[in-house]
Amino acid sequence: MRVLVVEDEEDLAEMIADGLRSSGIVADVAVDGGRAMEMAAAADYDVLVLDRDLPVIHGDAVCRMLHTSGYPARILMLTAAGTLADLVDGLGKGADDYLAKPFSxxxxxxxxxxxxxxxxxxxxxxxxxxxxxxxTVRRFAERDGRLLRLTPKELGVLEALISADGVPLRSADLLDRVWDTDTDPESTTVKVTVHQLRRKLGPPPLIETVPGFGYRL
Known part of the structure; x- marks a missing residue:
């Protein structure tokens, strides 16, 4: 799962994102509505955690624009208010769920x-x-009934390769789908993770290296 946390309180945004990452969820952060729209246009997120009271572009407007454009991500709206009227209003703008601050x-x-x-x-x-x-939700994998003990990043790479259905993926593609936006694109993290994943999957090998391109299942 890839989540975009849109929250103008930077400490809270990073706290939420760090907690999600510790749960194996890829999480990026935007601190205003304009940046959120830019990041949503550049990446495919599964869920947006969207604060309602945002600078630059209000959260209501972000929600409405994403909804009317057909953006596929689900939207969980955060707000300091928690009345029924706020809930109805937020859902009416295209949000899929609603959570009042403070929240667990x-x-x-x-x-x-x-x-x-x-x-x-x-x-x-x-x-x-x-x-x-x-x-992809409960975050576990099996091979021929054998439970695979995979790290969150290994699970992410495996999910991307399975979803590609035999189409080769470049290291840059895997980096974009599985790692946060601040990961160094020149690092060997993808290569190392694929190597570890191959070892845990065991024989016969399932992940093929496509010379000059990347990897495929």
């Missing part, structure tokens, strides 16, 4: 997982290829 981190993660299970229309939450079975 456990509840936030549960809401995100519920939204991810819904996903864009027709998006499966369990992926299966070549004896592999990956639950």
């Amino acid at each position: 981190y456990v509840e936030l993660v549960a809401r995100l997982q519920a939204l991810a299970r819904r996903g864009p229309s027709g998006t499966p939450t369990v992926l299966e290829r070549h004896g592999l079975r990956l639950d």
